[in-house]
Amino acid sequence: MPLAIFLLTLAAPSLGVTYLHDVSNTDLQGLLCLKLHLFSSARFLTSWKNDSMQFCSWFGVSCSKRHPSRVVALDFESLDLHGQIPSCISNLTFVTRIHLPNNKLSGQITTELGQLSRLQYLNLSSNNLGGKIPGTLSSCSRLQIIDLALNSLSGSIPEGLGTLTSLSVLRLTGNNLMGNIPLPLGSSSSLISVILTNNSLTGPIPPLLTNSSSLQVLALTKNHLSGEIPSPLFNSTSLQKLALGLNSFVGSIPTCTINGSPLQYLILQSNNLAGTVPSTLRNFTSLLWLLLGDNNFHGTVPASLYNLSALTYLGMGNNSFTGEIPSSIGYTLPSIQILILQENLFQGNLPSSLGNLQNLFLLSISQNNLSGQIPLSISNLSQLNELHLQENNLSGPIPGGLGRCKNLEALNLSSNSFHGSIPIELFTLLSLSKGLDLSHNQLSGNIPPEISGLINLGTLSISNNQFSGKIPSTLGECVHLEYLHMKANLLDGRIPESFTNLRGIIVLDISQNNLSGKIPEFLETFSDIEFLNLSFNNLEGPVPTGGIFHNSSEVFLQGNKKLCASSPLLQLPLCSSKTSKKRQALRILKIVGPVSLAVIPLSCFMVILLTKTKKVKQVAQQRNKGLKKLSLTDLVRATDNFSSANLIGSGRYGSVYRARFESEEHTVAVKVFKLDQLGAPKSFLAECKALRNTRHRNLVRVITACSTYDPTGYEFKALVLECMPNGSLESWLYPKLNKYGLRRPLSLSSRIVIAMDIASALDYLHNHCSPPMAHCDLKPSNVLLDDVMGARLADFGLAKFLQSFSYSCRHSSTSILGPRGSIGYIAPGALFSFKEKTFSTS
Template sequence: MSLYLETNLFSGSLPDTLGNLSRLFELSISQNKLSGRIPVSISNLNQLNELYLQDNDFNGPIPEALGNCKKLEMLNLSCNRLDGDIPKQLFTLSSISEGLDLSHNQLSGQIPLEIGDLINLGLLNISNNQLSGRIPSTLGQCVHLESLHMEGNLLEGKIPESFSELRGIIELDLSRNNISGAIPKFFESFSSLDLLNLSFNNLEGPVPTGGIFHNKSVVYIKGNKKLCGSSPLLKLPLCDAKASRENHTSKILKILGLSAVSLLLLSCLMAIVLKQRKKVEQAAHPSCKELKKFSYADIVKATNSFSTSNLIGSGKSGSVYKARFELEEHSVAIKVFKLDQLDAPNSFLAECEALRNTRHRNLVKVITACSTFDPSGHQFKALILEYMPNGSLESWLYPKPDKYGLKSPLNLGSRIMIAMDIASALDYLHSHCLPPIAHCDLKPSNVLLDDAMGAHLADFGLAKFLHSFSHSCHQSSTSLLGPRGSIGYIAPEYGFAGKLSTEGDVYSYGIIILEMLTGKRPTDEMFTDDLNLHKYVEKVFPHKIAEVLDPSIVPSSEDGDVDNNLDHVNNATNGMESCIMHLVEVGLSCSIETPKDRPTMQVVYAGVTTIKETYGALHG
C-alpha cells in the first residue's frame, strides 16, 4: 500500500495514528507545511520501503525508533529544522540502498562510525548541517556509494585514506568545511567522477595533476589558500617557485643579519607614525570608501525621505529609489522591502544569500544590506545596489515620455548585446555556481542597463539554490511549492507543480528574446485561447518572419543593410538577416514547451556570442 500526499498545503503535525497503517509500503508527505516532531509511531511501519518527509518544517531530533523500519531502502528528511545528533540506529538499516538524505537541517555532533554499516548505500547527503569532528574512515566501507555530499558543515581533519575504496563514486562534495592536509593522489584514478568539489577548506600542498585533475569542469579547489600547483594553468602559486622563494629569502636574511633587523625596526617606527597621521586625517576627512554600513537615518536622508521623485521602480516585494549618500561620489539604488507583503522577509533573505554567493559582471552589484528598525519600531530591510542609469530593458522596449521625451528605439546591435549579457549571467548562475542557482523571475523589468547599455540581471527575491539529491537530476532541480515568477514568463511545467530547474530560466530567456524581436509582451491581449508568443513567432518562421518583427530593428532598404521584404530569408546572404534569423531560432528553441528539449544556457551563451561576433564583423 502506498500513500502519496506531497505538494499540498497541509499544516500542523503528523498524527500518532499514522503508525497504525502497518501495511504501508511507501509514504510521501513531502513539500507541505507540516511542523512539530516526527512521530515515533512511524517505527511501527515495519513494511515501509520508502519514506519522504522533505521540504516541511519538522523540528526536534530524528527518532531513534526509525531503526525499527528494517525494510527501509529510501529515507529523505531533508529541508526541515531537525536538530541534535544523527542517531546511530539509522545506520543499523543495512536495507537502505537507494538513498539517505538528511541535508539542510540543523543536525550537530559527530558522524557516527557506524555509518560504515550502510554497505549497500548508493546516495548519502548530509550537507548543510552543523556536523563536526573528523570524517569517519568507516565511510570507505560504503563501496556502492555513487553520490556523497557533506558540504557546508564543520568537518575537520584529513580526507580519509579509506576513500580510495569508493571506486564507483560519481559525485563527491566536501566543500565549505575545515578539512586540512593534502589532496589524496588516489583521486587521479577515479575515472567515474563527474564532480569533485573540495572548495573552501584548509587543504595544502601540491594539487595532483593526473586523471580527473586535467578536467577543470570536474574538479573545484578554490578557497584553499595553501594549495600550490606545478603548472601556471592551475592559477595557483607554483610549488617549486614557492620553495625557491623561501630558500632565497632565508639566504638574504642570513647575509643581511643585524643590518636588516635594524632597517626593519626603523620601517616599523615609520609605519606607526604614518598610521597615526592617517587616522588624524581620516577623522577630519572621512573617506567615502570606508562607508560600508548605513543606518535608517542615512537611507532616509539619501532618498530625500523616500520621495516619489526618487522612486525609480516598484514591485510586489519592494520599491527602488535613486539615492546619494553624503561623501559618496556616485549615486546608488536602494531597494526597500515591503515587509507587510507575504513572504517579503524571505525575499530579502533570498536576495542576500544569492548575491552573497555570486559575483559576475552581468549581475547587479550589491554594495551592502541594511536590516534594522525604523523610529516606530517596525522592521526595516533594504539592499543598497549599484545604480543603473539607463533603467530597465522594459523601459526601452515600451518607452514612456519623460522630461527628456521618448527614448530612441533599441537597434539590432543593442538587442543582440543585451541578449548576450543576459545569457552570460544565466550561464554563470547555472554552470559556474555551486550549487547552481535558478533566478526564477527573469523578465525585462529585472534586466537593468548601465551607462554603456550593458545588461545586468537583478531582483533575486525568488532565486533558488538547486540542491540535488538524486544524481539523475544532475543538480538541476529541486522541490517547487507553487509557481515562481511572473505571468507570461513562467515555464509551463511550473503550472503543473513541476520542479524548479535551470530549464525554467531558459524558457523565460527565450520569451524575452522573442519579446525583444517582436516588441510584443507575452501578456498582450492578442494572445488568447491557444495562441502565445512562441506560437505567434513559430507560425511565420522562417519565410514570413518580417510580418512579426519590431519595425525598429529592421533597417530600411535605403540603408542597404537588409531587405525589408524577408520572404526569402532562409536563403538570405545578408549578414544582418542572418543575425536576426539565428536570434529568432534561439528564442524559439529556448521557449519550447518540453523542458528536456530546451538547450542549456552554456549552449545558448555560445550561440548568442557567435551572433554578436557576426554582427560586429558587419560593423567593424
C-alpha cells in the first residue's frame, strides 16, 4: 500500500501537466471555432494563429490569473464583427464575461450559452440578432447583467430570467418582444435596473417588480402595458427613474406618502391617465424631469409643482389644465430648460418673470387662451432656441427685442392678433433656421428688404396678414428656403426674378394676392418643388409647360383670368393660335429690335469714319502693328532657332518657346505644333477658331498665327501668344526646384483669386461667348499665371462649340459622346464639359 501511494506521488506531476494541456487545448479549439464563424473588416482575428498556444495574448481574449490558460473574457466592441455566435462557444467553460456590442452579428442567440455556468456578464446589444431569447440563460445562475438591447429579438421574455437571484441589470430595449413581463421578475434582491422600452409588451406591471427594495431604474416606455400604476412605485425609497410613457395606463397618479424621495425622472406622458395632479408631487424634491403631457388631466396645477426648484424639464402639454401661469414662475424654477404647457386651457397674461429663466432652451405655450402682449423681458432669454406661442389671443406689436435672442432657431407666433409691421431686428437672427411663422395675424406694411438677413431660414410663413407692396427681391437671397407661404395678403407687382435662386424650394404658395405679370419660366426648372399655388392673382400669358407644370395635381392656377394653358388639365382656357403667333412675334421683335436700333448709331459712325479717314487709318495702323504677319524666318530668329534654352514646355500636340521680336517690347510665347502627331492639325484649327471668337481678360490672348512650309517642304504651323511670366498653375501647386527657383506655397487668398479667375473664364465661355464653348481640357497645366498672379486659361486644342456639337449629335448616328482630355488624365473640368455638352443635346 505505501508503495502504491509512492508511485502515485511520482506520477502526479505528469498527470497535472497532461490535464493542463487538455484544458488549454479545449479553450484553444473553442477560440479557433469562433474564428471560423466570425469575421471582421478590422482584421483583428488575423492575430489568432491556429498553431499558437499563446492565445491568452490574442486580441480581445483575457485569461484567468488563478487558472492560467483558461479564457475568462471576450471583449469585441465596435469591431464590425459579422457572422453568427456558434454553439462551440460553450467550450469556454471558464468564461465570465462576453462583451460583443455594436457589431453586425446575425442569426439567433445560441442555446449553448446556458452551459456557461460561470457567466456573469452578457452584452450582445446593438447587433442584428433575431429569434427568441433562449430560456437556457436561466441556467446561468451567476448572471448579473443581461444586455440584449437594439436587436430584432421576438417572442416573450423567458420566465426563468426572473428567477436569476444575482440579476442586477436587465436591458432588452428596442426589440420586438411581446407578452407579459415575467411575474418572478423582481425577486432578485440585487435588481437595480430593468429597461424594456420600445417593445410590444402587454399586461400590468408585476407586483414583485413594484415592491423591489433595490430597484433604481424602471423604464417601460413605448409598449402596450395597461392597468393602473401601482402605488408602491411612488413610495419607493430606492427608485430614481420611473419611465412609463407611451403605454395604456389608466387611473390617476398615486399619492406619494414619503418625504425626500430620490426619484429624479418621472415620465408618464401619452397614457390614459386622468383626474387632477396630486399636490404630494412636492415630495419629489430631487425631480429633474416631470412629463405628464398627452393625458386627460384637468383642473389647476398645484402651486407646489412650480416650486420644484431642481426641475430642468416640465412637460404638461395636451391636457385640460386651467387657471393662470403663476407670476412667480421665473423665480421658482431657476433651472428649467424645457417648459411645455401647450394645448391646455391656460388663460391670462404671459408672466414677465419668464425673462428670468436664463437656462430656458424651449418654451411652448401654444394653443391656450393667453391674452395681452409678449413681455419685453422675453428678450433676456439668451439661451432660447425655440419659442412657440401660436394659437392664443395675444395682441400688440411683435417686440423687436426678440432679435436679441441670438440662439433662436424656431419662432412661431401664428394665429394671434399681433399688428403693426415685422420688426427689422428679427431679420438679424442668423440662427433662425427651423422656421419663422407669423401667419394668421393682422400684420401690415411692406415686407422689409432686410429679410435677406435670414440666410439660413428653411420655412417662412407670413400668410393671412395685410402685407402690401411688392415682394422684395432680396428674399431671393434666402437660398435655404424650402417652404414659403405668403398667401392671402395684399401683395402686388411681379414675381421677383431673384426667386430663381430658390432652387431648393419644395412648397411655394403666393396665392390670393394681387400679383401680375407672367409666370416666370425658371419655375419649371425647379427639381425639388412639390406644391405650387399661384391661384387668385392677376397673372397673365401662357403657362410654362415643363417641370412641375406637367403635374396638374401639384399646381394651382385658378382665379387668374388672363392666364392660358396648352393643356386642359390645368383647368384654364387653352392658348389660341393668335397667342402663339403673338409670342413668336415678340421673340422676333427681341432679335430684330436691337438690330434696328443699332442701325442709327452705325450710320452716324460711318459718317464719322468718312470725315476722319486719315485719323482712322492711323489708329488702324497702330492696332495692326501687333497683328502683322510673321514668317517662319521671324519665328526662327525670335526663338534662336527654337533653342532648348527658350523651351518653356512641351505637350502632346506642340512645344512652347519663349520669343522676342524686334517689333515687340515684351517677351511672347510661340507654340509650334507637332504636325506628325495624329490630331495636331485639327488642334491647331480648333485653337484658331476658338481664339478668334473669344475676348476675355482671363483667356490667354493670341497675337498672331503662322501657317507655312519649312525649307524641307514640311508643313509648319504656330501660334504667337502672350507669355505668362509666372508659368502654369501646376508648377505652383506641385513646386519643384526648377528655373522658377524655390517658391513659397500659394496663400489661401491667392488660391481664391485664381479660382475666381478660372470661374470667370468658364462663365464667359459657357454663357457669354457666341457661340458657347466647352474647353474640354481644363487642368492646372493649362492655367497660366501672369505677372500679378492672375489666371489665364490656355490650350483650346480640344475645345468644342456647344451649338455645333449639339447639332451634330442630333443629326448623326455616329457621333461619339464621352469625356475629352489628355491621355492618361481626365481633369474634372473635362468631365464637367462632357456633362454640359450632354445636357445641351437633351
